Amino acid sequence: MMDAVTVPPFERFYETWSGEILAFLRRRLGAADAEDAFQETFLRALRGYDGLEHGRELRAWAYTIAARVAADVHRRRRPAAEAVEGTADDSRPAYAEIEHLADGLPPTERAAVVLRYGYDLSYEDIGAALGSNADAARQATSSGIRRMRRKELQ
């Protein structure tokens, strides 16, 4: 399939989404940790940028990276004692698992499912990531989940 949405120069991607992503990270982590996480998010984006095949869903892509960085920060914050209690299986971050399971979903549904169940984002934030709203995010998430169930049953 031909895709007319080309990936813009990184500068434009950064200028367009940096403010929103910073606001998101401040909500997730508080102002103090948000700054390091912001830099890490956009450096990771830069690292992955020339692997992008099209320019659709760049906003959701940016949120996914930011959510992953925030999850890493949360994990580091967790006291060591608590981490020891978990079994080896539990130590696998939720997002790794859900990203794997959601592979093959249409992009919007995939992003919604991953952000909801992998990163525990609110529907408001997912709506922002998808460029829509909370209702649309809820809908995309549940139709993604339904589709995953159907796939499982096959």
Added chain:
Amino acid sequence: MTTVPDSLDRRFRAAAASSGLLDVAYDLFDSPFGMLLLAASPRGLCRISYDPEPERETEGLAKRFGLRVLRAPLDDPRRQLDEYFEGRRHSFDLELDLVGVGPFPRRVLDELALVPYGEVTTYGRLAAQVERPRAARAVGTVMNRNPLPIVLPCHRVVGSTGKLVGYGGGLERKERLLRLEGALL
């Protein structure tokens, strides 16, 4: 709408520039000769443009060098240009990236780079130096498309009668550059 604080924005851009992940870093420079855009790839300075439209320039740079284009400080070229504009520098000590420039333009630009500060040559003479004596007009085209004006001194090339003829950045700038260098009184 959240805006990214200046300090954080600067910190990210500097980190990106030193990460080795950029295809091109570019900087906007408010010079005595007007607004300039400078751009550098990991191989060297690759673009100088007068009165830039950043949106169009970043698109062009992305096409030529790769998508990872970001505004980031280019301190060394900027400092050298500053010194040049103040009359304290007569030659540039910079790596240049002329990737994508064809063989003929490349030979012409190499020859152009040898024209000393404060002197002028002619389109015809440059054509003769690259062994294409009848290609003065083609040399003019190369000058017009020079990706690195000032550093590759196309302002030092004039018509056979001494007339300034043309300049990508406008004739007024050409005249001022030659006056700065003492090539015009």
